[in-house]
Amino acid sequence: xxxxxxxxxxxxxxxxxxxxxxxxxxxxxxxxxxxxxxxxxxxxxxxxxxxxxxxxxxxxxxxxxxxxxxxxxxxxxxxxxxxxxxxxxxxxxxxxxxxxxxxxxxxxxxxxxxxxxxxxxxxxxxxxxxxxxxxxxxxxxxxxxxxxxxxxxxxxxxxxxxxxxxxxxxxxxxxxxxxxxxxxxxxxxxxxxxxxxxxxxxxxxxxxxxxxxxxxxxxxxxxxxxxxxxxxxxxxxxxxxxxxxxxxxxxxxxxxxxxxxxxxxxxxxxxxxxxxxxxxxxxxxxxxxxxxxxxxxxxxxxxxxxxxxxxxxxxxxxxxxxxxxxxxxxxxxxxxxxxxxxxxxxxxxxxxxxxxxxxxxxxxxxxxxxxxxxxxxxxxxxxxxxxxxxxxx
Amino acid sequence: xxxxxxxxxxxxxxxxxxxxxxxxxxxxxxxxxxxxxxxxxxxxxxxxxxxxxxxxxxxxxxxxxxxxxxxxxxxxxxxxxxxxxxxxxxxxxxxxxxxxxxxxxxxxxxxxxxxxxxxxxxxxxxxxxxxxxxxxxxxxxxxxxxxxxxxxxxxxxxxxxxxxxxxxxxxxxxxxxxxxxxxxxxxxxxxxxxxxxxxxxxxxxxxxxxxxxxxxxxxxxxxxxxxxxxxxxxxxxxxxxxxxxxxxxxxxxxxxxxxxxxxxxxxxxxxxxxxxxxxxxxxxxxxxxxxxxxxxxxxxxxxxxxxxxxxxxxxxxxxxxxxxxxxxxxxxxxxxxxxxxxxxxxxxxxxxxxxxxxxxxxxxxxxxxxxxxx
Numbered sequence: 001x002x003x004x005x006x007x008x009x010x011x012x013x014x015x016x017x018x019x020x021x022x023x024x025x026x027x028x029x030x031x032x033x034x035x036x037x038x039x040x041x042x043x044x045x046x047x048x049x050x051x052x053x054x055x056x057x058x059x060x061x062x063x064x065x066x067x068x069x070x071x072x073x074x075x076x077x078x079x080x081x082x083x084x085x086x087x088x089x090x091x092x093x094x095x096x097x098x099x100x101x102x103x104x105x106x107x108x109x110x111x112x113x114x115x116x117x118x119x120x121x122x123x124x125x126x127x128x129x130x131x132x133x134x135x136x137x138x139x140x141x142x143x144x145x146x147x148x149x150x151x152x153x154x155x156x157x158x159x160x161x162x163x164x165x166x167x168x169x170x171x172x173x174x175x176x177x178x179x180x181x182x183x184x185x186x187x188x189x190x191x192x193x194x195x196x197x198x199x200x201x202x203x204x205x206x207x208x209x210x211x212x213x214x215x216x217x218x219x220x221x222x223x224x225x226x227x228x229x230x231x232x233x234x235x236x237x238x239x240x241x242x243x244x245x246x247x248x249x250x251x252x253x254x255x256x257x258x259x260x261x262x263x264x265x266x267x268x269x270x271x272x273x274x275x276x277x278x279x280x281x282x283x284x285x286x287x288x289x290x291x292x293x294x295x296x297x298x299x300x301x302x303x304x305x306x307x308x309x310x311x312x313x314x315x316x317x318x319x320x321x322x323x324x325x326x327x328x329x330x331x332x333x334x335x336x337x338x339x340x341x342x343x344x345x346x347x348x349x350x351x352x353x354x355x356x357x358x359x360x361x362x363x364x365x366x367x368x369x370x371x372x373x374x375x376x377x378x379x380x381x382x383x384x385x386x387x388x389x390x391x392x393x
Numbered sequence: 394x395x396x397x398x399x400x401x402x403x404x405x406x407x408x409x410x411x412x413x414x415x416x417x418x419x420x421x422x423x424x425x426x427x428x429x430x431x432x433x434x435x436x437x438x439x440x441x442x443x444x445x446x447x448x449x450x451x452x453x454x455x456x457x458x459x460x461x462x463x464x465x466x467x468x469x470x471x472x473x474x475x476x477x478x479x480x481x482x483x484x485x486x487x488x489x490x491x492x493x494x495x496x497x498x499x500x501x502x503x504x505x506x507x508x509x510x511x512x513x514x515x516x517x518x519x520x521x522x523x524x525x526x527x528x529x530x531x532x533x534x535x536x537x538x539x540x541x542x543x544x545x546x547x548x549x550x551x552x553x554x555x556x557x558x559x560x561x562x563x564x565x566x567x568x569x570x571x572x573x574x575x576x577x578x579x580x581x582x583x584x585x586x587x588x589x590x591x592x593x594x595x596x597x598x599x600x601x602x603x604x605x606x607x608x609x610x611x612x613x614x615x616x617x618x619x620x621x622x623x624x625x626x627x628x629x630x631x632x633x634x635x636x637x638x639x640x641x642x643x644x645x646x647x648x649x650x651x652x653x654x655x656x657x658x659x660x661x662x663x664x665x666x667x668x669x670x671x672x673x674x675x676x677x678x679x680x681x682x683x684x685x686x687x688x689x690x691x692x693x694x695x696x697x698x699x700x701x702x703x704x705x706x707x708x709x710x711x712x713x714x715x716x717x718x719x720x721x722x723x724x725x726x727x728x729x730x731x732x733x734x735x736x737x738x739x740x741x742x743x744x745x746x747x748x749x750x751x752x753x754x755x756x757x758x759x760x761x762x763x764x765x766x767x
Contacts, residue, residue, distance in 0.1 A: 265767035384669035392664035
């Protein structure tokens with residue numbers, strides 16, 4: 001038996017023996033996820049325990065080096081772990097911006113001291129991170145950001161405002177883009193980390209059209225941050241920001257990929273009924289869903305093909321923009337079809353029958369997919385220029 | 394299995410692409426069309442193509458073929474889609490070859506498969522009877538007649554029908570049962586009308602009036618051709634999807650080059666965001682089709698249980714993408730895109746034909762819905 005096969009068997013046995021039964025139930029909503037952090041309230045003892053034992057093995061971040069709290073697994077082993085978890089229906093023990101975004105950035109650009117300080121806490125779910133990128137006047141044109149960091153000998157003083165900071169009101173630390181020089185647009189930006197409990201930091205949740213507040217406005221008023229918290233060189237933060245945006249695009253682009261969800265056609269047939277031959281009784285909806293499922297199948301295979309091409313060294317980094325664009329548009333289409341299939345029932349906003357309007361709220365929330373992480377229009381600009389080589393601004 | 398071509402497949406793609414762009418580019422089709430060529434294709438060139446082994450892909454090794462699969466047949470079709478080369482590849486080297494390999498008697502295989510590999514025979518596949526592809530509604534009828542059969546009915550959109558040495562005809566032989574018959578075009582009661590098509594590729598209408606057919610002309614078992622036909626049609630659909638992909642690719646290359654070269658308002662028109670975004674969306678559609686088509690071709694070879702769904706998805710997607718590619722192609726070329734002199738119109742015409750062939754996007758979306766249980 002190959003080493004990988006042995007690893008697969010041992011992994012499966014360990015997961016079967018150790019993953020609590022409750023943590024093998026399908027995730028019903030975003031609140032089922034474990035985000036970790038100083039103030040996180042575990043939904044159950046099983047959730048707490050699952051994070052703890054997976055964290056001890058480094059399997060919350062299986063491919064990170066052991067020295068930084070990871071599992072030290074090879075890419076292939078991490079893929080096996082992932083596949084086995086999916087096969088057994090194990091929930092991810094921890095989800096966080098630390099895992100998806102800051103971690104990769106620190107691994108690539110952080111000092112040894114920064115890695116040792118922050119990565120293990122991300123891996124164990126002790127510190128929850130948020131991302132301070134967008135500003136009221138720096139959205140698509142992110143590099144025009146103006147939050148100012150005055151550089152002193154051993155510290156910086158930060159003043160300004162961020163917006164669309166995901167879960168800033170629940171986060172412990174922030175990774176943030178600040179302007180350390182006004183001489184040049186892109187090369188005057190620094191990437192900096194600081195504690196959200198620092199004096200001068202305040203947050204205000206933003207109520208979205210879904211009625212929920214996953215985002216905040218975040219204000220900095222003379223926030224003092226040690227100089228050693230700058231990641232990479234001073235004024236060289238844009239490189240890291242771009243690197244991270246690629247990760248974010250891949251993540252949002254992958255939204256269409258979900259397990260444990262009832263297929264759309266089945267959901268719609270249950271909602272609107274079938275004719276005598278078993279077909280969905282709304283012919284136009286049936287056709288739209290079929291077209292959606294065809295496009296979704298194509299997207300899933302394109303994600304796979306892009307991965308396969310990248311492993312062969314034939315990938316194009318700008319492909320992540322294409323995937324982000326399409327994944328976001330596809331997810332919006334999914335929820336349009338869901339809300340259409342649900343008809344008037346789907347429009348109930350409160351009460352137990354609608355699970356407090358979950359469908360309507362999720363439908364509305366999905367409209368942000370083509371705005372956050374770079375709008376669809378920006379992604380198409382990137383594809384046009386970086387892949388197609390079209391000229392212009 | 395990785396969703397990328399392996400090394401041999403990559404070499405096959407490069408070699409067939411080079412062969413076709415050198416010997417049978419779009420100009421070749423144009424010349425056949427303008428000269429109203431009686432055959433509609435160049436037999437010598439087609440034999441040279443076969444000399445490279447390209448016609449032998451799906452012919453088993455025992456009959457002198459290469460014994461390769463749908464992925465390789467798709468690679469050839471993709472290249473043919475790029476150059477619009479009007480050879481009897483789909484009819485003969487794909488549909489007929491796979492039918493014979495699956496259902497043919499040893500005598501039928503020995504007679505015909507080596508000739509397919511060598512491009513010594515054209516075999517036309519007669520399935521459709523109405524303007525839309527509806528294989529479930531086949532009405533051409535073959536009745537028992539002594540030890541053989543008597544065939545009555547009509548077929549339409551029969552590719553290469555007027556140049557065929559043999560037809561494979563799908564006929565109803567009982568209420569539920571279909572039978573595939575090898576029919577000689579010279580038999581009494583066969584009428585053949587060449588139909589000149591918008592894409593300048595070969596097609597014909599056939600009529601059978603009491604055509605007598607020997608018992609040895611049945612392919613496989615009488616009344617039980619449904620499964621073979623389904624399998625062969627799906628192979629054909631996947632291969633046509635690959636051809637549409639090649640076509641979309643070629644149109645997109647032409648269009649992209651034009652966006653960079655054509656200047657208006659003192660700049661390349663490709664600088665305008667209105668065009669950039671449409672080009673980017675089209676590019677993404679083509680990449681989606683590429684992944685789905687390869688997935689479908691691989692499933693035909695390796696995963697028959699999933700093949701029907703993937704093929705339906707791939708054919709539908711390829712139809713939509715190629716359609717978008719040619720619409721945008723003509724529009725972005727502006728006035729020159731409307732001229733016969735420029736190639737883009739030939740692509741638009743061919744895309745329309747390939748969309749109809751063996752089921753358009755609507756037909757296959759309906760199949761997807763049915764297979765997914767709604």
